[in-house]
Amino acid sequence: MSVSNETRVTYFILLGLSSDPGLQIVFAILFVVIYLLTVSGNLLIVVTIYADSHLHSPMYFFLSHLSFLDLTFSTVTVPRAIVNFLSESKTISFSDCIAQLFFFHFIGCVECFHLTLMAYDRYVAICNPLRYTTIMNRRFCLLLVFSTWVGGFIHSFIQAFLTVQLPFCGPNEIDHFFCDVQPLSLLACSTIFINESIEIANTGSISLGCFLVVSISYAYIISTILKMRSSEGRRKAFSTCASHLLVVTLFFGPCVFIYMRPSVTFTADKQISVFYTIMTPWLNPVIYTLRNEEVKKSMMRLGGRKNLGMRVCHQGMWEGVSTHTISLLARFELWAGERF
Template identity: 45%
Template sequence: MALRNHSTVTEFILMGLSANPHIEALLFVLFLVIYLLTLTGNLMLLLVIRADSHLHTPMYFFLSNLSFLDLCFSSVTVPKLLVDLLSEKKTISVDGCLAQVFFVVITAGTEAFLLSVMAYDRYAAICHPLLYAQLMSHHLCVRLVLVSWGLAGLNSVAIVLLAVSLNFCKDQVIHHYICELPSLFPLSCSDISINTDILICIILLHGFGTSLPISFSYAHIISTIFTISSTTGRSKAFNTCSSHLIAVILFFSSGLIHYLNPTSSSNLDFLFSVQYSVVTPMVNHLIYSLKNKEVKTTVKNTLEKYL
């Protein structure tokens, strides 16, 4: 293992988002608020779905798993970012860096697979409503979630092995606010061309493997919606999948752009990274909550009951 055997590298220095203490203070407050909103919003959605028996359906089962993933994804990156914003020296150990790479990839990867599964769920509900209960049984839903975690786990192991194979010399400064494989490539003194090609292949396979089922599902959904004669029916069908479509666009657009530019450390790359790792976990539950009448009604009834 090249990383561990190289005695000159024991830790990395993270550059963070800014070197200005005043800007760092403002960013600390901003990201603390975002993190608290992410925690409270996703936890509330989890509790609401669990408390209301009317929400014990495949769609809300997947939505509760998405909320749990958003909690994990945000907790992998934001707490370390908050600590660094208050620290003069932003360091992370080699093991800590590898662990962060692994958990970022497994949570983000599982979310991509889960969004693909949720697209299939919407396809079954809109295109085959009479067979929906048979197509989306509880056992199948559980299996789909477990397969999502399993495939993302294999993907994350492959990416961590790419990081372990790198050989680092003297440069320890990561031009990013978190440890990700693309940000480690510029620090390596070994040839990274093969690693870069393998990373791009993994990301493309993962991206196409999750986006193609989404495209297939929505192609059939749109064609089915156009066959609905009533305006009310078309509007209801569109509303059931619009939240999911917004979440897909936010997550995939920023994530793929960030990972397909492996050596980029520009401000635009930072923006895409912040969007998919910090902002998206906060926004997802708001998208589903504000656009879903059942969730809003359940939240209202729960608050009236306890307050």
């Protein structure tokens, strides 16, 4: 179907999660709180792992990279959603919409691959502990992480390229709180069968494939744990695995549900999307890192050095405020980790 430049859509309207003004304010407040916790928690983890040489190992390297991905992934969608909740004009330009779609799939796909790498890392550490340092050497870890970024870029480029090729001539209301392939495809003025097929083969298969690999890895890990003689060791290991699998399910489950089917509108889609766009970037640092004793000790050591520096150096009020903020932030995040 040929569409002239005069009739082509130049902007979209993001309808958000609700049309009720009162609920929009509530959602805005919730999103702000969760986003601030996500940013602070993940930044704290990245700084702690970078600053403490005791944490310079493959496992913590992967954890710091996961925190960076969570921070970035959340930033792609949440700030724009908050602005839309609080403003009367909920428009987004065509180019900005495509850019958000690209980076959403880019970072999201990298995180899918990275969670799979972390499951493999734990599998090697628990099931092949004697060969762990040989297999997971620095060069191999860097190569694995680099490959996730290459794979994520290829995936997102395909998604964005196919979406740009679709003709949009109206309507221009996206029934979502961010730009994604499926709600955008439903607005196209031509058939989307090819796009749907590629999307299912691409996004859907990546989500399902990564989830299956993670599940198989943890199945082997649990099998190894069952052979432990220490009941206390088995309890702690099962607790860790259960929390990891919970977060992985919250991330991959909605992805499989949304991207493994044709572009059919379900009212629950945008609510389900909240789990892997908003909740998991906040829960990941709590579940994966802040429950870790070594990380807690490192945060305490880092906080101790900060307090010592504040007592020794008298460089003005701002240094004291900054140190106090870091100390409070570390305590709050550790408290959150204990609660989970």
